[in-house]
Amino acid sequence: xxxxxxxxxxxxxxxxxxxxxxxxxxxxxxxxxxxxxxxxxxxxxxxxxxxxxxxxxxxxxxxxxxxxxxxxxxxxxxxxxxxxxxxxxxxxxxxxxxxxxxxxxxxxxxxxxxxxxxxxxxxxxxxxxxxxxxxxxxxxxxxxxxxxxxxxxxxxxxxxxxxxxxxxxxxxxxxxxxxxxxxxxxxxxxxxxxxxxxxxxxxxxxxxxxxxxxxxxxxxxxxxxxxxxxxxxxxxxxxxxxxxxxxxxxxxxxxxxxxxxxxxxxxxxxxxxxxxxxxxxxxxxxxxxxxxxxxxxxxxxxxxxxxxxxxxxxxxxxxxxxxxxxxxxxxxxxxxxxxxxxxxxxxxxxxxxxxxxxxxxxxxxxxxxxxxxxxxxxxxxxxxxxxxxxxxxxxxxxxxxxxxxx
DNA sequence: TCTGGGGTCCTAGGACCC
DNA sequence: TCTGGGGTCCTAGGACCC
Numbered sequence: 001x002x003x004x005x006x007x008x009x010x011x012x013x014x015x016x017x018x019x020x021x022x023x024x025x026x027x028x029x030x031x032x033x034x035x036x037x038x039x040x041x042x043x044x045x046x047x048x049x050x051x052x053x054x055x056x057x058x059x060x061x062x063x064x065x066x067x068x069x070x071x072x073x074x075x076x077x078x079x080x081x082x083x084x085x086x087x088x089x090x091x092x093x094x095x096x097x098x099x100x101x102x103x104x105x106x107x108x109x110x111x112x113x114x115x116x117x118x119x120x121x122x123x124x125x126x127x128x129x130x131x132x133x134x135x136x137x138x139x140x141x142x143x144x145x146x147x148x149x150x151x152x153x154x155x156x157x158x159x160x161x162x163x164x165x166x167x168x169x170x171x172x173x174x175x176x177x178x179x180x181x182x183x184x185x186x187x188x189x190x191x192x193x194x195x196x197x198x199x200x201x202x203x204x205x206x207x208x209x210x211x212x213x214x215x216x217x218x219x220x221x222x223x224x225x226x227x228x229x230x231x232x233x234x235x236x237x238x239x240x241x242x243x244x245x246x247x248x249x250x251x252x253x254x255x256x257x258x259x260x261x262x263x264x265x266x267x268x269x270x271x272x273x274x275x276x277x278x279x280x281x282x283x284x285x286x287x288x289x290x291x292x293x294x295x296x297x298x299x300x301x302x303x304x305x306x307x308x309x310x311x312x313x314x315x316x317x318x319x320x321x322x323x324x325x326x327x328x329x330x331x332x333x334x335x336x337x338x339x340x341x342x343x344x345x346x347x348x349x350x351x352x353x354x355x356x357x358x359x360x361x362x363x364x365x366x367x368x369x370x371x372x373x374x375x376x377x378x379x380x381x382x383x384x385x386x387x388x389x390x391x392x393x394x395x396x397x398x399x400x401x402x403x404x405x406x
Numbered sequence: 407t408c409t410g411g412g413g414t415c416c417t418a419g420g421a422c423c424c
Numbered sequence: 425t426c427t428g429g430g431g432t433c434c435t436a437g438g439a440c441c442c
Contacts, residue, residue, distance in 0.1 A: 013442095034410065041410040043442090056442085061407065077412095102413090102442045188440050219417070252411060289434085299409070305435060339411085 002169065004120050005237060006108040007144040007152035008091060008127070011161035013104035014044035017083055018073050020138035030071040033060055039256070043075060047161060080104075083139070090130045094123065099237045105156075107149050109237035120145045124164045150233035151175075153185045172231045176203045184228050191225075194218075203229050246283065251275045252293060252339025260297075262331040265338050270319050272340045277315030278370055280342060286311035288344030290318055292325040296332035304329040307344065318342065 010016070014032035019025045029049035033040040042063055045054040052067040064070050084103050092098050097109035110123060117123045124143045131141055144155025145166040154175070155165040167175055181192045181203060198217060200206050206229030214222030227233065251272045255265060269292075280287060290312070291305035304325045312318055322340050 034412095039410090043410080057410080059407075059409075105442080186440070190439060221416080247414070250412075254410060291435095301437090303436070307434065337410090341413090 001111075002147050003109060003111045004114050005146060005149055005152045006110055006120070006124065006127075007101075007146075007149065007156040008106050008108060009142050009144075009156045009160075010087065010104035011140045011142055012044055012046055012050065013139075014075055014080060015046035015049070015073075016139045017080055018076070019046060020135060021076075021079065025071065025073065026138070028071060029054070029067050029069060030073050031060065031063055032073050032075050034075060037072075039254075083135070086134060087131070087139075087141075090134060091127065093130075094127060097237045097239050099240060107152065107237045120166060121164055128162070128164070148231075148233040149235060149237065150185065150228060151231055154179065154183065157183075173204075176207070176229075176231050179203055181206065186228060187225075191218075195225075203231075205229070207231070246285070246345060248341050248343035248345065249276055249279050249283070249285070249287070250291070250293075250339055250341025251279075252337055252341075254337045255335060260334050260336060262333070262335060265294075265331070265335045269322055269338045269340065270315075272338065273319035273322055274315030276340050276342050277313055277318050280313040280345075281348075281370060284348045285345045286313045286348045287318075287342030288346070289342065290321040290325070291341040291343065292322045292329060293337075293339040293341065294329070294332060294335050295337035297334040297336060299336065301337075302329065302332075305343075311346070312342070313348065 015030055018030065018032055019028075025046075027048065028046070029052060030046045031042045031049055031054060032044045033042060037060070040060050042054060042056050042058045042060060044056055045058075045063070049063070049067055049070060052070075054063045054067050054070070060072060080103055087104075088098060088100060088106060091106055091108050095108050095110045095113055099107040101107060110120070113123065114120065117126075124145060127143065128141065131139065140162040142156050142160045142163040143165070144152040144157070145164070146152040146155050147167075147169060151167045151172065155167045156163075158165040181187050181195060181200075182189065184203065187195075194217065195201075195206065198209070198213070200209055206225060209226060209229070211223055211226050214226050216222070218225060253268055253272060255268060259265060259268060288311050289305050289307045291303050293301060293303040295301045306321055306325050308321055308324075312321070318340060
């Protein structure tokens with residue numbers, strides 16, 4: 001029996017959430033960015049901003065240029081997470097087989113639910129009505145309906161915002177003829193280029209290509225690619241809760257021009273390490289592996305990781321491990337980005353508690369620091385020792401207000 | 407005025423153990 | 425005196441997604 005799979009995608013998600021939260025932003029072109037500076041990039045654009053041509057991932061200066069009067073809004077991750085949880089709860093009422101895909105999308109297998117409805121579209125109308133009731137019409141979603149995840153995802157993109165699109169089985173081959181390779185989720189620009197080199201330039205060509213040759217070029221992925229070319233996707237909708245097992249926690253930052261030297265990058269790395277440590281503690285996790293990532297002037301990314309044989313959740317330790325890695329990896333003369341990522345995570349309480357009171361004091365100290373930083377903002381309080389960059393930290397008598405430190 | 411920041415998964419090779 | 429094959433862990437790098 002054929003399955004009925006939905007892909008539900010929130011429209012202009014972060015921007016809609018901000019407009020819902022703040023009436024002053026409604027009906028106006030806004031973009032949500034990481035930091036509201038001209039140097040950053042658009043994370044989400046409101047539909048008013050999209051109308052003037054603003055797209056996500058566009059540099060904010062460029063968005064400003066094509067859309068005068070654009071308002072930049074800093075993101076509020078906690079708010080998005082909260083709304084996302086409400087959103088997923090609505091969907092779960094229709095089927096427990098919900099697979100979150102990013103913060104604002106999910107696949108839903110409603111095959112079993114179809115007996116109760118005349119058509120999938122009727123079910124989708126129900127979902128949309130619930131979403132509207134919940135969020136006052138300010139946050140809407142677009143839904144794709146098809147026999148598998150690949151096609152449902154494709155369909156949800158076809159009519160936006162607030163659309164419902166169904167790809168019926170008999171329409172599949174026609175749809176596949178009309179789309180480009182990269183419109184299939186899983187084929188990016190690199191894969192497209194490799195396919196083009198094999199003289200595969202359309203989705204049907206991919207579907208008809210000999211599997212053996214695809215395997216030769218792409219390994220096990222070759223078989224999957226061929227199926228994609230035929231609009232097939234046997235993968236199940238895997239139910240998982242939204243908060244479920246994070247695999248890694250990392251932070252990175254593109255350096256402003258004046259910090260693009262190894263020496264000036266170190267304090268940034270130090271702060272990123274503290275942030276990673278803080279996030280781990282907040283989640284009650286400890287990490288077995290630390291990875292240092294740097295990007296050079298040519299935008300090549302290099303990373304090196306280390307598994308030191310102990311578990312860490314302390315920014316200072318993470319930083320010192322990062323420094324150790326740096327000795328081996330070296331730093332490009334002009335680093336343009338630095339990042340730290342912690343992986344091999346496990347729950348903190350899965351480790352035996354330390355016996356030394358010294359450790360306990362340190363734990364307490366870290367907890368107090370976290371509270372201060374929560375109150376006054378990231379980086380208000382941190383260790384000066386071990387930063388490897390003491391000279392750039394405020395000296396005694398030069399106390400700075402939170403937010404002054406960069 | 408180039409090109410953010412958060413992640414995930416996969417592969418391939420090397421080390422090490424049995 | 426030479427040396428197979430499997431399992432597991434670690435690491436580097438690539439590709440992709442939102």
